Amino acid sequence: MNQLNRFGIAAAVAAAMSLVSLHAAQYGAAPAAPAARGAAQQEQNVPTPRGAGGHPDLTGMWGGGGGGGGAAKPDEKGNLTVLQRGRPCSKQQFDAGNCAPGINFERDSGVTQRMGPEVPMYKPEFWERVQYLDRNGTKEDPEFHCKPGGVPRMGPPAKIVQTPTEVILLYAQGNQFRVIPIDGRPHDPIKSQDTTWYGDAVGKWEGDTLVVDIVGFNDESWIEWPGWFHSNNMHVIEKYTRTGNTLRWEATVEDPDVLVEPYHVEGRTLRLNPNTKATLTEDLPCEERDSQHMVTHERG
Amino acid sequence: MKKIFGVLVIVALSLAAKPAVAHHALQAEFDTAKRGEFTGTLTKFAMINPHVRWFFEVKKADGTTATWEITGAGPQALRQNGMTRIFQVGQTLKVTYAPARDGSNTGRVVTFTFPDGRTVTMYHEDPNNPNDL
Numbered sequence: 001m002n003q004l005n006r007f008g009i010a011a012a013v014a015a016a017m018s019l020v021s022l023h024a025a026q027y028g029a030a031p032a033a034p035a036a037r038g039a040a041q042q043e044q045n046v047p048t049p050r051g052a053g054g055h056p057d058l059t060g061m062w063g064g065g066g067g068g069g070g071a072a073k074p075d076e077k078g079n080l081t082v083l084q085r086g087r088p089c090s091k092q093q094f095d096a097g098n099c100a101p102g103i104n105f106e107r108d109s110g111v112t113q114r115m116g117p118e119v120p121m122y123k124p125e126f127w128e129r130v131q132y133l134d135r136n137g138t139k140e141d142p143e144f145h146c147k148p149g150g151v152p153r154m155g156p157p158a159k160i161v162q163t164p165t166e167v168i169l170l171y172a173q174g175n176q177f178r179v180i181p182i183d184g185r186p187h188d189p190i191k192s193q194d195t196t197w198y199g200d201a202v203g204k205w206e207g208d209t210l211v212v213d214i215v216g217f218n219d220e221s222w223i224e225w226p227g228w229f230h231s232n233n234m235h236v237i238e239k240y241t242r243t244g245n246t247l248r249w250e251a252t253v254e255d256p257d258v259l260v261e262p263y264h265v266e267g268r269t270l271r272l273n274p275n276t277k278a279t280l281t282e283d284l285p286c287e288e289r290d291s292q293h294m295v296t297h298e299r300g
Numbered sequence: 301m302k303k304i305f306g307v308l309v310i311v312a313l314s315l316a317a318k319p320a321v322a323h324h325a326l327q328a329e330f331d332t333a334k335r336g337e338f339t340g341t342l343t344k345f346a347m348i349n350p351h352v353r354w355f356f357e358v359k360k361a362d363g364t365t366a367t368w369e370i371t372g373a374g375p376q377a378l379r380q381n382g383m384t385r386i387f388q389v390g391q392t393l394k395v396t397y398a399p400a401r402d403g404s405n406t407g408r409v410v411t412f413t414f415p416d417g418r419t420v421t422m423y424h425e426d427p428n429n430p431n432d433l
Contacts, residue, residue: 078418138325146349174349284375286349290329295401298327 043245043271048208052164055205056242059162061273061280110299113226120228120253120263133227138294140227142220146286148174150197150221151214151236152265156249159280160240167203167210167240175283180212192216195232212238223253223263225299231257245272330398330408339394340368345387347375354387354409356395368405370397372422391415 051057122130133140143149154176157169165183170176182203191200192215200216219232234255241248250267253259326332340356352375356368378384387393392415397407411421 078416080418080420138328144325281376281379284347284349287346289353289369290325290351290371293400293402293404293406294325294328296328299325 044243046244048242048244051162053205056208056210057162058160058167058210058240058242058247060247061159061275061278062156062247063158063270063273116266118264118266120223121260122258123260126229126258130227130229133222133229135227135297137225137227137299138297139291141225141299142222143225144288144291146288147220148176148197150217151178151199151201152238152251152253153222153224156240156247156268156270160247167212170280172280173283174286180210182210187213187215195219197221199234199236201238208241208243210240212240214238223265229258230255233257239267246270247272326408329400329402329406331401332398332408334399335396335410336399336407337394337396338368339392342387342389342391342393343367344389347378347384350374352378354393354395356393366405368395368407370395370407370409372409386420387412 049057158172159170161168167180169178180203195218199214201214214236251265253263340358344355346353354370394413396411400406
């Protein structure tokens, strides 16, 4: 799949190279502006709060400070222009006037998102299936049908509540939650045979990193959006590391049924939300109404 | 109404987070380089994911009625910008939209014109850009 995909988009490589900053912004891994990098370092330099047993306390609202842009104000007649840009930009980019409107943003971002340094290596007999799912994502992607992203596609949580025996992960999208026992228990023999979107998770501390071991998945979710399916024997290891007021999340996917080697999810680093009044709000229900109208194949 | 309009800010929030990006297949569904227009009566405003919907009844020249479904940004973006109560069932709105590629009575909103003449313009991309296909 890896090779096929790369050959398939070879012609677009030159175009994609000019869009590296877009790609990086989407992955939250943009080479930070000096000011931003300094701020991130400051946030890492504060002491890491610790809870029971001296382990880091992951409790807090994570991320959530980004997005948006400057305020749009009505003109003298009360008319309002709400320019929804097709291209995701950071607040710093908006403020600096570096967020140009997107051109073919879905095609572009589709190409650049496939250009990540790490892609799962599928066994050759599955290359065709991955390509089919990728090309027909507007119909095949489970998220397009309002199904959960599942682990690891759902990414890091927006809020964590940690007790001495549990870590509770709360997600902004879809009012989702996960409860990770950290009391040293092994996988439950029944639950680990279940077929779910989040799987059966158990956590333990390895130094200052919380390592979450997850089995018991269904085979409906995707690892990521370019058709990266998996079997119900997928095994995911998530790592959560708090350094000062930053949280690093990453994951490794093992699926010997379909992958030739473990796939490492690049992950993200989130900042603690500085707004002490920030809270999660109810996400509204999802209703699939687009699928029947999809004509072409752009995604992004 | 004026007060509510005053608190609106750029609705780009749902696009800033990577997980939400995967939801968008706007160009596969709508021709963002084209524009259509109708004036109709708002029959329902639905705050649903992944994108909010406006439903309209539109009287046609032959006296019959057509129903239209217009899509917009994610509901969270409208909530965070105080836009949840500015659309009221029964309002007559002029709607400019990017039409569906399949020719159905659906579209992606570009501009709403309210009964008092004020407009809310919600481009998705730069309408003046000739390369914006």
